[in-house]
Amino acid sequence: MRYEPAPLTRHLRVRHDRGHTVLEFRGEIDIAAAEEIVPHLDRATAPPDARIVIDLTHVEFFDLSGLRLLYRARLRLADGTGRLRLVCAHPLTLRMLRITGTSRLLHPWPTLDAALEQPEATSGPL
Template sequence: MTGTAEILRVKSHPVGLWTVLELAGELDVAGLPALHRRVDEICAVCAPPRLVIDMTAVTFMDSCGLSGLVRCWQRVGGLQGRFVLVGLRPRVVRVLDITGMRRAFETYDSLEEFTRS
């Protein structure tokens, strides 16, 4: 975590039938309301939701951030949707590896790699 709290910024845009949420900043307890709000909005209008979380600009993620991702993954999965993570930075990968959650998520190195698959 940095010395000054960095608010998580969440932008969305469509890519085909998918909604891409671009996250920027720190994915921790302070940023979770913004993420959850956007995921809930998408789940309310897309059936089934197809969601890509682009984490290229995430500078930090702690256990609260991981818990938030799991909640989003479960929400989308509960609606028979698909949830994908792209652009994982080494610090984020480390948290996912330590907890064993990297195997649970569908991941790609970049949005471009995902769209080519």
Template sequence: MRGRTVVEFHGEIDIATTRQSDQHLDAATARSAPSVLVDLRGVTFIDSAGLGPVCRAWRRAVDRGGDLTLLCTDTRMLTILRLTGVTPAIAVTGS
């Protein structure tokens, strides 16, 4: 059985960090049927450019028969995810 890959982000996720975010998320979703947990608990800011890599990684994971879940407990971040339509498409957990 394959384990879950955890990708942990800290600080701001925006246009300045998309290349780095893409690299980490590409690696996490590279195999067949990837199971990925993106930990956003250390994120202080995210904008639409920062959400792009997360959404692309989710699509790659699903297309390859896997899944991607977001770990988020911050109410401001959860509101952004909801308002941008990321949720409910991408599952979010608080633990």
């Protein structure tokens, strides 16, 4: 049985898996959800060598506020040696990531296991 920690907010669970901090976004990621998530995202991305995975598997709605969270995480890690990976398989969210060019900056992995199993040397830059 896999331990699932209690959510930090209605929209976020944070856990550690294979040396990464996994930020699991949940539900509808809109402006209200983003306000709840930002302090936890900032805490997770504070170390310059943070290894972060943002998992969108349990997201039902994702708007520009969600994109701003992805960019915020990427920018906070850009000056250090940290890594940021994104998990997303939802067709509409993937379409938004492609249209906005975000998928070129953050390659979306189809599953959490796929994102975590990639060695650091092949994961690419932020």
